[in-house]
Amino acid sequence: MEIEIDRVARRFGPLRALDGVxxxxxxxxxxxxxxxxxxxxxxxxxxxxxxxxxxxxxxxLDGRCPLRERVAVMRQLAYVPQIAPQLAxxxxxxxxxxxxxxxxxxxxxxxxxxxxxLELDPIADRPVRALSGGMRQKxxxxxxxxxxxxxxxxxxxxxxxxxxxxxxxxxxxxxxPDRPTVLLCSHRFEEIRHIVDRVLALEGGRVVYDGDxxxxxRRYAQVVLEVRVREDAEVCAWLRTHGxxxxxxxxxxxxxxxxERVSLIAELTQRHRDALLDLTLHEVESIDPAQAMQPHSDSxxxxxxxxxxxxxxxxxxxxx
Amino acid sequence: MNRSAIRAVxxxxxxxxxRSRALAFSIAAYLTLAAIFLLVGMRESSILGFTGMxxxxxxxxxxxxxxxxxxGLAATGQLLPSVRADGALELWFSQPLGRTSWxxxxxxxxxxxxxxxxxxxxxxxxxxxRLAFGxxxxxxxxxxxxxxxxxxxxxxxxxxxxVSVHSRxxxxxxMGLLAVWALGVALLDFxxxxxxxxxxxxxxxxxxxxxxxxxxxxxxxxxxxxxxxLSVLGPxxxxxxxxxxxxxxxxxxxGWPLVLGALAWCTALFRFQRGDLT
Numbered sequence: 001m002e003i004e005i006d007r008v009a010r011r012f013g014p015l016r017a018l019d020g021v022x023x024x025x026x027x028x029x030x031x032x033x034x035x036x037x038x039x040x041x042x043x044x045x046x047x048x049x050x051x052x053x054x055x056x057x058x059x060x061l062d063g064r065c066p067l068r069e070r071v072a073v074m075r076q077l078a079y080v081p082q083i084a085p086q087l088a089x090x091x092x093x094x095x096x097x098x099x100x101x102x103x104x105x106x107x108x109x110x111x112x113x114x115x116x117x118l119e120l121d122p123i124a125d126r127p128v129r130a131l132s133g134g135m136r137q138k139x140x141x142x143x144x145x146x147x148x149x150x151x152x153x154x155x156x157x158x159x160x161x162x163x164x165x166x167x168x169x170x171x172x173x174x175x176x177p178d179r180p181t182v183l184l185c186s187h188r189f190e191e192i193r194h195i196v197d198r199v200l201a202l203e204g205g206r207v208v209y210d211g212d213x214x215x216x217x218r219r220y221a222q223v224v225l226e227v228r229v230r231e232d233a234e235v236c237a238w239l240r241t242h243g244x245x246x247x248x249x250x251x252x253x254x255x256x257x258x259x260e261r262v263s264l265i266a267e268l269t270q271r272h273r274d275a276l277l278d279l280t281l282h283e284v285e286s287i288d289p290a291q292a293m294q295p296h297s298d299s300x301x302x303x304x305x306x307x308x309x310x311x312x313x314x315x316x317x318x319x320x
Numbered sequence: 321m322n323r324s325a326i327r328a329v330x331x332x333x334x335x336x337x338x339r340s341r342a343l344a345f346s347i348a349a350y351l352t353l354a355a356i357f358l359l360v361g362m363r364e365s366s367i368l369g370f371t372g373m374x375x376x377x378x379x380x381x382x383x384x385x386x387x388x389x390x391x392g393l394a395a396t397g398q399l400l401p402s403v404r405a406d407g408a409l410e411l412w413f414s415q416p417l418g419r420t421s422w423x424x425x426x427x428x429x430x431x432x433x434x435x436x437x438x439x440x441x442x443x444x445x446x447x448x449x450r451l452a453f454g455x456x457x458x459x460x461x462x463x464x465x466x467x468x469x470x471x472x473x474x475x476x477x478x479x480x481x482x483v484s485v486h487s488r489x490x491x492x493x494x495m496g497l498l499a500v501w502a503l504g505v506a507l508l509d510f511x512x513x514x515x516x517x518x519x520x521x522x523x524x525x526x527x528x529x530x531x532x533x534x535x536x537x538x539x540x541x542x543x544x545x546x547x548x549x550l551s552v553l554g555p556x557x558x559x560x561x562x563x564x565x566x567x568x569x570x571x572x573x574x575g576w577p578l579v580l581g582a583l584a585w586c587t588a589l590f591r592f593q594r595g596d597l598t
Contacts, residue, residue, distance in 0.1 A: 049414055051597040071322070071416045079414035085407035089335040100328035101415045127339065140411075153414070 001062050001076060001151040001181045002027045003048060008057035009205075010043055017043040019205035020057070025198075027062075027150075030182040032192045032213060035202035041185045044202065045155060048183060049079060061151065075102070078144035082156040082185075084136035086129035091120060091139065094128055098143055113142035115172055116165045133160040145172050152176075154184045158191055170194040189221050189283035221283045223256045227268065228278035235275040242268075250277065321420045329417065329425035337433045346391040347437050353383050354445055373449035374458040377442065378542070381465040385472060385539050388434075390501050392476025393483070395430050397497030400484040404598060413597045423481075423589050431477045438469050464545060464570070471574050472538045475581035481588040485595065507533040508554075530556040534577035541573025 003025040010018040018040045025031050033041040046052040048059050050066030050073065059066060066073045087094055099106050110120045116138040128136060137160040144152060152173075158166040173182070173195060184195055192199065192213060199216040201209035209216070228250045229235050236246070242264065244252040256264065269276060337343055357380040403409040412422060446462050449455040479500055487493035507529050530536050540557045544566045561569050 046410075046598050049410075051410060051413055053594075053596060070413075071325075071418050074414060074416040077414065079410075081407055081410055081414075083407055085411050087336065087406075087408060088339040089332050093332055093335045097328045097332040098415060100331075101325060101417055 002060075003151070003181065003183065004058075004060040004063075005044070005048070006058050006060070008044070008047055008054045008059060010040075010047060010052060010054050016205050018047070018054070021202070021205070021207055022057075023200055023207060023210060025181060025183065027181055028179040029198060030196040031184065031198045031200055032196040033183065033185045033200050033202060034187070034192070035208075039202040040205040041202055042155065043205075045153060045183065045185050049077070049153060050074075076150040077153065078147040078149035078151075079153045080137075080140050080144045080155065080157040082159055084128070084133070084140050084160075088127050088129060090125050090127055091131070092124040094139075095120065095143070102147055104146060108146040109142050112146040112172065113138060115168050116142060116161075117168075118142065134162060134165070137161055138165060141169055145176065148177065149180050150178070151181045151183065154182065154186070154191075154195075156186050156188065156191075157184070158188065166190070187284075189217060193217060193221075193283070223281055224253055224284050225256050225265065226251055226253050226278075226280045226282070227276060228252075229272065230275045230277060232272075232275045235272045238272065256281075321424060322418060325417050325421040326425045326428075329412070329422050330429050333426050333429040334433075337429055342391075342395050343433050346395070346434055349387055349391065350384075350437055350441055353387065354380055354441055357383065358445065358448070372453070372458075373446055373455040374461050376445060376449065377458065377461055377465050378546075380442075380445070381468055381542055382539070384438075384469055385535055385542070386505060388469060388472045389476040389504050389535055391434055392431075392473050393480040393497040393501055395434055396427075396477050396480030397483045397487075398490045398493040399426065399430070399481065400592075401487050401490045401493050404488075405490070409597050419593050419597075420589065423592050427477065427481060427585065431474060434473050434477070435470060438473075439466065442466055442469070461545060464542065467574055468538050468542045471541075471577040471581070472535065475534045475538075475577035475584070478581035478583075478585035478588065482584045482591075485588045485591045504533055504535040508536050508539065527556050527559065530554075531560070532576075534580050537573045537576040539573070541570050544569040544573060 003023075005021055005023045005025075008018050008021045009016070021040070021044060033044060035041055043052060047054050048061070048066065050059075050070055053067060061073050061077070064073050089097075095106050095109055098104065099109070106120075113120050118135060118138045120139075123131065123135070128139070131139070137157070141157060141161075144154075158169055161169060182195060184191060186192055196213045199209060199211060199213045200207055201216075225244075226247075227239070227244070229239070229252065231250065239246075239252045239254075242254070244254040246252055254264075265279070269279075357376050400409070403412075413419075442462060442465055446457045450457050480497055483493055483496040483500060487496055536556065540560065543557060544561065557569070560572065564572065
């Protein structure tokens with residue numbers, strides 16, 4: 001399904017959430033919407049879904065307006081919200097309602113859910129709100145994937161999923177027939193790496209980068225080492241000396257440079273094996289949080305937020 | 321509007337409502353009122369010319385006229401801010417579902433959830449009077465009571481939905497629905513006459529305010545079966561009963577809440593169709 005976003009603007013009172021956003025996403029393309037909090041990602045996602053009306057501009061999904069032709073458009077679209085709603089209805093009742101609306105067989109959803117280690121039969125009578133956040137998310141992901149959509153809109157879809165379920169999600173997404181268009185809103189580089197081939201970066205309601213995802217990841221992905229240790233003065237001193245910052249609940253974090261990963265981890269595990277409780281590595285966007293919070297004053301970001309011009313294009317009043 | 325979509329949403333909404341505290345609260349309120357009026361109403365005195373089971377039903381329905389607007393408004397007034405806040409609206413409207421279908425289904429279920437217990441309870445009361453006390457079943461008054469309760473609920477549910485579509489937060493919705501209920505109760509003609517005397521309101525204004533109050537209209541429809549006396553009907557009812565006759569008082573009393581409810585519901589739907597869903 002092709003998405004045409006044409007000069008979409010939307011305000012919430014004095015706040016300009018979207019300021020003339022334009023983009024065309026071709027059928028089958030996997031695109032990530034990224035940007036700091038308040039950049040306009042969720043607003044754009046909701047305008048595409050027809051949940052919010054733009055003040056000016058328009059969105060077309062395969063030439064159709066999601067506001068005026070809602071039912072026809074939504075038949076070919078599936079959406080996974082970041083946080084699953086806390087419905088009082090049971091799993092069975094919710095699945096039945098969605099199956100009735102989408103013309104699906106409940107078996108199809110149950111089969112997809114099994115791929116995430118979620119058996120629907122034992123929880124059929126349980127209210128959705130009584131399920132854990134992870135189970136609710138698996139249910140919604142299963143419903144979305146079982147719908148065989150032509151456009152999949154995902155808002156941080158794996159935020160509540162465990163590692164195995166995240167992997168299963170990426171695999172199932174790859175296996176969907178006819179490669180649907182994917183529009184993903186995410187802060188997680190893991191999701192971007194596995195799912196998308198193009199990045200649309202928003203800031204202050206405007207598109208500041210539109211280009212290749214691999215180039216974006218090369219430029220901005222930052223590996224962070226997280227360790228959780230027992231309270232021990234010697235270990236804490238060692239961590240401090242080696243550039244770790246204390247976090248809540250005994251966690252310490254430190255960004256890693258590409259060359260130093262193995263040596264630092266090896267030293268840590270050898271010297272402080274007894275005090276070490278947990279160790280994880282994950283990718284985050286290499287943005288200075290203070291800078292990310294600054295109001296948008298120029299369409300061309302500076303410092304670490306400067307987006308690569310070699311493979312993507314800067315978009316804005318002073319962009320090329 | 322798609323019937324199968326309405327059915328699907330209605331089934332789910334029934335499941336949601338059956339698990340909600342609001343339904344349990346309204347049924348408890350109905351049962352408490354019914355028990356009180358059954359206990360005190362079967363004595364040998366008469367109220368407004370009604371005796372026995374007719375008196376019980378009349379007193380019960382009269383009391384319901386204060387309770388039903390509150391439960392009707394409470395069941396719907398916070399609906400949209402709630403489903404917006406918990407993400408349910410976003411989930412449902414990412415399905416192939418029209419706004420009118422969802423709104424219709426939810427309205428019908430909320431109305432039905434409040435009305436069906438009354439449709440069971442009132443005939444059950446009459447039957448109990450027949451079996452336990454040998455009282456004849458007052459069919460005509462039973463039908464009138466059910467009709468009055470039905471139109472009052474419909475109007476309250478529709479006004480609640482109107483408040484709901486205009487409220488961004490639950491707190492604001494709560495303020496709105498309490499204001500509507502307080503206005504409805506304050507503009508009952510006995511209260512209004514007191515206010516009129518105290519604040520020196522022009523009588524025409526006081527009569528108009530009472531006349532457009534759907535709770536007052538429903539009350540007049542209920543009391544149109546009683547003797548058309550000033551002490552029974554109140555000034556507005558007495559004036560209208562003498563001008564229109566009790567038959568037209570019944571028509572007006574049932575018709576006005578019905579029309580006002582329909583206007584409120586259509587306005588709420590119009591606003592919902594054009595508003596944001598998150």
